[in-house]
Amino acid sequence: MTPLPLADRYARFRESVFTGVAETLPGFAEPMTEMELQSLWFSGAFGSEFTTTDGRPLRIADFGVWNSGAGPDFTGCAIAIDGQTTRGDIELDPDARDWERHAHGANENFNRVVLHLFLHAPEERFYTRTSAHQEVPQLLLSATMLPEGLKPRRHQAPARLGRCALPLREMEPARVQSIIEAAAQHRLEIKSKRLHRSVAAQGREQAVYQALAQALGYRNNQQPFAILSQRLPLKKILQLDAVQREAWLFGVSGFLESVRSDDTEPATRSYLRQLWSEWWKLRSGAERWLDGRQLLRWKLNAIRPGNHPQRRLGALAALLRSWSAIITPLADATRWSQAAWRESLLGLKHEFWTTHYTLLSEEAAKPVALIGETRVQEMLANVAYPLLVPERTRLWAEYLELPALLDNQKVRLAVHRLFGEEGTRGSDFTQKLHHQQGLLQIYEDFCLEDDSACAGCPFPERLKDWS
Template sequence: MSYPVLAQQYALFRDSMYEGVAELPLHGESALTELELQSLWFAGELGSEFTTTCGKRVAVRDFGVWNHAAGPDFTGCAVQTEGGVLKGEIELDPDVRDWERHGHATNPAYERVALHLYLEGPEARAFTRTAGHREVMQVRLSRDMLRDGARPQLLAEARLGRCATPLREMEPARVRSLLEAAAQYRLQRKSAKLQALVKLHGREQAVYQALSAAMGYRNNQRPFTILAQRLPVKKLLKLGALEREALLFGVSGFLESVRYEDTQPDTRAYLRELWSEWWKQREQYTNWLTEVQRPVWRIGGARPGNHPQRRLGALCAMLGKWKGVYAFLKDAKTWSREGFSEALLELEHDYWSGHYTLLANPATKPLALVGGTRVQEILANVCYPLLVPENGKLWADYLELPAMLDNQKVRRAALRLFGEHPEAGSYQKRLYHQQGLLQIYEDYCLEDDSGCAECPFPEKLRGWQFGAV
């Protein structure tokens, strides 16, 4: 079926599962750090329209710029209030009492704060006032405001589920129809997230931010997103290649963490080039180099080729060819899957095409900066979610995309739904198969806390007939 008919039918099917069932809070959710909270806010993941602690409606019309100097977190913002548009800064704290604890109440730099956001607070009301004794509007944020895709997810056990029996009894065409519908629904949700980002920051920045996150793989998507938010693409493109690269590696914290004497001779030459530019800029970014504000890179368990230093090198190479890469994503009319894929696969870098990290020995042979599997991930998570809503005919092209070579989440989902069934492999040959499996797994397996015993999915499956509930 054409886009978005199946997505709509899957949404109805999904909603019917838990009709009348109240959502319980998840146990064991990890606490959000201040930096993660700031990044989620700036991406619009917490929304843009709120009710203040005084009961007044406000809407953030311009999220401004993420401030790298001392002072409020976001500058140049615009907040729509009942009395008109208020221009100024936005401060975001994990706790409302941080305003007083950090001395903002007596600091003139916070005089123009228009909105104070916070996540936690005491039962007794805590007010936000400036050095000039002006009361600042407050909005209390909560995890419930997060879009579904931004919420931390738990992993269900990789064991055979009760749904395996009805799935085994379904005709292959019905199973494929279900997977296509779930994949279409998944793409539609990703599209909504991208379109919200486009609305907030413009199409080019939204594309750059999404591609940056994709470079981070699963473990480092948030740090790469933070870099893209703090150093927007328009700012970076105004710089020369070396200055741009030095800024990215400097703000990431990678230059600070590497001792010159621990590196190889060719790496020392590369570091000298970066530091020759970074030292000129470093002073104005020292606030982002503190322990609280520095991105947290997850390196343990990563394959050598996926080390975040190398992924950042790939991002620098992509920025060097940005005009050609972005040309395919300006709108659906300019799209070419072959052209876009080739543009990424051909990226090269004088240093990073031959090194895994800043501390590793040179590689024995040239290394691809962006491989075929990474291109597939980008097609699934960025390109088609951005373009299919603009041209529904691209859905047919999406259905032809081959499956990604290796994905632990897909393997877990397939084992849960199909077990060792002989047909299981035939439902993992296409990218849309994998995306559909992931969506079903997240919608039901990850939402069920009864050990599969009370999940409504197995019984509801019998009502699925080529997209009809």
């Protein structure tokens, strides 16, 4: 059959659109864009020790810099294959054949690529070659390399009383407490492993900065906050003054260019003028990220004004101004002080964002905390204790005392399934943060894995063996 001349062109055109659209990649249950996949790699989530497609041991010694211009995705990286270290660039594609589809093999900008990553490869062997006829080592990534907690799971189990409710009701409270506490400890260990993987890949301060930024993204915008903190790494952003920093944050996030100054009130116009006075000078260094396919995908539906990502970015800017106070208690476990850390976060202020929810909102009647108690609790649960408890296990006792402040729909569902609506047993085990974390872990490990309406779930039987 003779190929039609325009069909191939259209296929390439369609493909170029689809790379910016979330697709379900091999091994991932959730659709994700190439950009989100790159973010996972860059944060060290896949690990740093691998085997290349031709069977050689590979270690990533330096994850480099996420490239903001033309050329490979990551530049200035260092990899060690068979113990021999090479410096160069890394390219990540969903499919190995994207290397040729995107003509990287004929592009001199890709001649320094020392590693080609992909998630999918054709059955027949595909070689990655540069325009200088150098063969590039390859690594096939897989969702199974991700740590527990990042692997795909089902979203929700039905809200009904489970088969385990009766044995749980008959157990002494101390045994129920012990199971929940054990599950909470396991959950903290999973978070610790994830965070420490990120520390190994990016360094302690950058890993903490990214984790705090993610916590500011709440449930819906964790991914864009993670990507933003990787595009504007701490080392770079701390060298800037406060206005330049905010110009970068709001510029690269896409919010600055999506707001018309005429639509805003006078105080906002003055703030925008300040940011633009720096952004127009910085903009050319971020062009790749302003391309439609690379723009961050913010989820703005059904977001309460106080949780709007623009306000959260304002909180991140304030947090960066006080970086030394935020990072010092986390520098090592012996310097930890929960009270000092909490106070630093709760006391953050910003001359614009303390009284504004978004760039389009009117000034609030009175100042509103940039980071409130619940967000601090989230940061303690997902950043501070996962970082520090493995380094000083005595902190587990402190963690056990944290009250439950988070209102989480999944926790409510877990309580409903394990304890039912009646009686006080459910409320006895939801007073503390570790209760919530333990129940979430049980819910994810058993309820979300169950396909038998509880009939085949091993949890009720295993309860009998718990001493």
